Amino acid sequence: MIDLKCNCPIMSIILSALLALLMCAAASAQVPDETRTRVIVSTDISTLVATEGEPDDTESMVRFLLYTNEFDVEGLIASHANYKSRVNPDYIRALVNLYGQVRDNLALHDPRYPTAQYLLDRVKAGYPTRNRIGIGFDTEASDWIISVVDNPDPRPVWFIAWGGTREVAQALWRVQTTRSAAELKAFRNKIRIYAIADQDSTPPWIRTNHPSVFYITNYYAFRGMYRDGDTSLVTPAWVDTNIRFGHGPLGAVYPNYKGGDPWGQVKGIKEGDTPSFLYLIPNGLGSLENPSWGSWGGRFLGAGPQFFDTKDTVGSDTSERATTYRWRLAFQSSFRARLDWCVMPPDQANHEPVAEVHGELTQTVAPTQMVQLSAVGSYDPDGGDVTYNWDYYPEPGSYEGPLSIKHSDKKHAMFVAPNVLAPQTIHIILTVTDSGQPALRSYKRIIVTVDPNAPLIED
Ligand SMILES: [Ca+2]
Ligand SMILES: [Ca+2]
Known part of the structure; x- marks a missing residue:
């Protein structure tokens, strides 16, 4: 400790300057918390209500916002939505504003929950039609991805795609056409992609033209969010009891899926995009760089760095979905607790x-x-x-x-x-x-x- 109680004014000034220098050095030496994962969500969110379109991205976004304490959220991107062929950043903002109404109570449970303003500053719009990349197709979303990846922060950026991957594809195209091979390599090395299926023509383009990019494709396991296993945890009654009623305004807006899919089979919860961030939750089960280990977000195999779903055996069932639904009781209980955090004091919630x-x-x-x-x-x-x-x-x-x-x-x-x-x-x-x-x-x-x-x- 430096004692600044000095009667000599010159010595006092020198000591003050020395202290300021030391504090400055300490600040510049601050390194990011490497245990936290940087994440950019890309969603084809298309509606806020359960009676039209595909409301599952709205379900997933409600859940994701309750896990923002676990991540450094670097972006919330509205990608092209098939339904009505547009992008819908306003729907993301609407959900973030509802999150803002419960954020202070959530912060009683974990002060790492970001403010609504922090998240609103990171909502970016993509291109309103699908599949097109190249000259003239830069967007605030693709520019934002480049700026986030360019940040000197050494941690990789996880890009989780709940729809198409056009925005990250455009970012890769832009960097490829304007930078050196070494710079492109450095850019690719910082990107991690976890995509729910191939929802436009850009995923195969990325995997073919940028084969060194770490890329998980979830073609089948995602349906384990809501199919097979213990389906009593995804019913409309479960949604009403544990999410929509008595848990504040964010839970109240969760669409209770009553069969909007073409087959009319899915009721209550769908959330096929949610495994992308269940994969990232630091609960001790998975390993981000080892998709073959399995986690709440499924299990994936590949020679690397491209990985695709594989199968687990649960009881008499051997399937990709089993890699997800085997953890359903755990991840649904986790979600329930966080909904309690929206409205309860810490000593009453788990x-x-x-x-x-x-x-x-x-x-x-x-x-x-x-x-x-x-x-x-x-x-x-x-x-x-x-x-x-x-x-x-x-x-x-x-x-x-x-x-x-x-x-x-x-x-x-x-x-x-x-x-x-x-x-x-x-x-x-x-x-x-x-x-x-x-x-x-x-x-x-x-x-x-x-x-x-x-x-x-x-x-
Ligand atoms: Ca989606
Ligand atoms: Ca406990």
Whole structure:
């Protein structure tokens, strides 16, 4: 500490200047919080009501706004909407303004919730017709994407596409035609795309012309948001009870989907675009740069950096949708709690527990080695009890045989490493569930490599 209580005026000035210099140096040394994900949403939002068009983007945006505490939101882009062939930034602004009415209460639960003005400043309009890129097709949205990616912040920018990808395609085209090869490479390296299917002609253009861009395509898994699994969690009654009534003005505007899709099959919740940001939620389950690990946002395979849906087995069902619906109770409970945060004080609502693992998250052991698992350090910040589940998640690992975990519902569990002949990986998921209402879950993933060349340790 520097003592500025000095009777000598010159010394005082020197010390003040020195302190100012030190503070300046500290400010310039500030680095961004690398645990937070930068995200730009691109939505073909087309209506605010459930009785026309495709209201699912409105559903997804209501949910997304309740997760803005988890991300650095860098943009909310209105992309071309098929319905009525236009862009609708005003619908995004309308939802952000409703968010503004509950934001101060949300901030009691987590001060990281941005202000409505912060989000409104990042609403940008794309081009009103689809598929066209090139000269004359720059928009405030595509220019904004370039400026965000150009920001010296070293973190990648996740671009999640709930409709077409025209705006990021235009940004790539613009950079490709005006910058050097090295600059284009640097620009591509900072982009991550997670798109729900190919909703215009630009996704194949990006994957073909910019093959080094990290790109996840969710062709099938997204329907696991609302189909198969426990469908009692997506009904119109669930929507009314947990979202629309008693949870403030943002929940009240959530369209209760009564069958606007061409087949009239989807009721209540649709939200096919939501897995794109469920993938980004830092709950300990997934790994952004490893889509094959699986998370609330599904599971994807590829040689990299292009990834496509793959399948999980849940009960008798093996499908892409299973990679999403297997987590439905967890992500719907999380959504319910945040709707409570819109209207309740912190001591009346539930908050996620903290999952901790005592020991390394990646381990290498010998065949037949006893592997100890410990969740010591896990707790619920609300003060209640937590329960533990240790699950073997076979699909992401290379080992394909059976695995039995002893005391799989206890704080301390164990398993015997299988007697493999070549190195194999095994993924173990710790789920910590709290005793609040609704019960919330957090995760840790332990990846064990069983290597015949590793020493067998007796203990
Ligand atoms: Ca959409
Ligand atoms: Ca809790």
